[in-house]
Amino acid sequence: MSRLFGTDGVRGLANKVLTAPLALRLGAAAARVLTGTAAAGSSRRPTAVIGRDPRVSGEMLSSALAAGMASQGIDVLDVGVLPTPAVAFLTDDYGADMGVVISASHNPMPDNGIKFFSSGGRKLDDAVEDEIESMMLELQNERDESGPTGAAIGRVIDESGDALERYLFHLQEAVPTPLDGIRVVVDCANGAASQAAPMAYEAAGADVVAIHNTPNAFNINDNCGSTHIDVVRQAVLDHHADLGLAHDGDADRCLAVDSEGNVVDGDQILAILAVAMKEAGELRKNTLVATVMSNLGLALAMEEQGITLRRAKVGDRYVLADLNAHDLSLGGEQSGHVVIPAHATTGDGTLTGLSLMARMAKTGKTLRELAAVMTVLPQTLINVPVEDKERIHSSSVVADAVAAAEAELGDDGRVLLRPSGTEQVYRVMVEAVTSAEAKRVAGKLAAVVVAEG
Template sequence: MGKLFGTDGIRGGANQYPLDCLTVANIGRAIALFFNQNQKNGAGRFLIGQDTRISGDMLVSALSAGICAMGSDVCLAGVIPTPAVAYLTKTMKFDAGIVISASHNPYFDNGIKLFKKDGVKLSDDMEKSIERLLADADSLCRQSEAIQRTGTIERITDAGDRYLQFLTDCLSGEQPLQGLKLVVDCSHGAASQIAPDFFKQLGAEVKALFCSPDGININDHCGSQHPETLAKTVKFEKANLGLAFDGDADRLIAVDEKGRVLTGDQIMAICANHLWAKGALANPVVVTTVMSNLGLGIALKKMGLQHIQAKVGDRYVMEEMVKTGAVMGGEDSGHMIFLNHHTTGDGMLAALMLIDAMRSSVKPLSELSKVMSVFPQCLINVDVKSKPPIDSVEALQKEIERVENHLGENGRVLVRYSGTQPQCRVMVEGPSDDETHTLCQQIAAVVEKALGKS
């Protein structure tokens, strides 16, 4: 058994190892055993939510079977955003929360995300402990065979309502979005059945896009990864704002009233400026990852805020936030954590925080976005057949050094493997779009030659 956990749980092709039914049942056994080892009364209670992928029911069933086989109980929340599972795990006092989702990946992928009882994702050490238990599948099966009082499965019928009430409480006023016209892209994912009506209830006029999941259309040319249709619709509808979520609604990408797409970094700059101005940041610190645009660091410095960078992955952002006392952090991809309200990245909460900044400033989003100048950036994902250490690939190291020397202080290079897919991500920031794209393509070509699948 190789390493199963990546930057955000376990992920892969549904119905293939490690997301085949037999392995997932054993993952359920290992999860139950790991958390039960710390229980005074033995068996625990586990919450499971899922997105809209066709493989979701199959994997929820397999995971539930494994957990029940260890004598633990399962509560099913059904289709619900990942951050809702984190919130409910904490407030309903479950021992752990689990989400069956592959986030922004296509429908044929799926994954398993885990939250502790405090609504925070697992540490690397905790994931390694679960992997060690999984390494001895025979032992897991023997232990479950000895259990006669197996666990039970029940459904939570008001999971969505509880989560939406939490979000409502994050803003003041009966209809705080009154007068706003929004276009909301739910990516045919977990937010499809709750987000449009939620924003309407808060007073906004809402045009909904991609809210008809069929099991295989999740993230298909829509959502946070593909905001092109959203941008066109915002302009056509003369809306104030466009909001795009990913498949499990823990990411947000926004579109301003002119149809321009804002990155997660720009949203964070706007929200940080707003929260700092109204004294809502406990410490003058914002945590992002090494993937954040150079322009964000410059903008935060002008605000008088310290910019700390963590490894890629919102759980690493969270760990750094706890260390430094920061209450705001996130990723350029759209994961944003507002620790005064929640313990994990939440796309719908981030949307409310962005709208609150607009409402307080009485300025359109296009004006607010000027708080940050975005350095031209190019990101190319190259499919790879293996993932040797980047610094061990001599030709690649030489090419990276060449580009870095060429850019000097006018840009940067970041080459890293995806933690969730068989890809190498090549990112270059530079002084102009043309030069940045050319340099990025040159590095990507070396990656393709040295590590590519073809």
């Protein structure tokens, strides 16, 4: 049996892979594992927070998950449509025993996903996810009558109004800098931040132009948001804005665009915030956590600023693990996941947007001026289909080709080969001083991988 949990929760095509019966069992199993509650209940009534993005299947899956948790004697606080980081925050703020969010992030509308948080709003490690999967099998072998009855059955309570207010107040406290005079276009991806993000930016004093903020259950991520950055680029120019911000469907990501329409990616945002936090004495150990896919330009910029760069595996959960393991205060990914542990237990795109604009307000500099702290080196990524990823990993021919490419590029470039965690491909990434050089070297390496794969 293949593992149910992937790199970020349970994902799949809604009502085919990710079905209501599966969600029902998953909710019940997670309730038992994460609250430590037996089927008959306990002397203390545990609670769970549940939220979702606006895609149509979220209503079905949310109901099934809530039913599964309530069947185990758990009171469920339904916070409605809110960003994933809001659900993580509210899990802690309500003092809940667990949290769950139904979202497939930047994926298209037919897909969906289920992500759990433990108490405190923290993502689960692999061992806990495996325990939930084992509990699902155990529940299948129990009789249906094994659950609590009467007053011991959990309640499902609507907390949507209070939850949004709590989250907005949290953001205001986290970034209190007034943003008066800053005009921002925010692309909400017709997703979970369609209400929360514009409200948060307006509350901080920004002049907000919101686009793709009318979700209808079917249009999430549809030619909009952080995966379609050209839309917000044009909107910034049309509205003569100081910057643009683009979120994904569940708003744990944020990419930016300066006033001239130039994209400011996650690496550049990290560079800007790292410098700001160092100046404020808030960058613990003068260290930033990025990933192996982060641009070499980020490493060079941080070295110049006297900031140490650590590289984690790709995935915000690995960035989080490194931050927690070393007691650090800033990390993230090129894709726009930015984690600020002082204010969030996971990537929060709205918090990132507020922090970026606060830096603009405090320095009086444009986003383009701030982003100039880092020079992005041209990067070429080729995904090579292979039959056996392990054979490529252990190939001496591939290893020799990589060593030769690294020697050829020297300190002015970088080579990274790694297997995809979700596809039968090997990723070949090369950075160099020029785009032509990056493409040439990457092409040579990809040909070697093809021959070996």
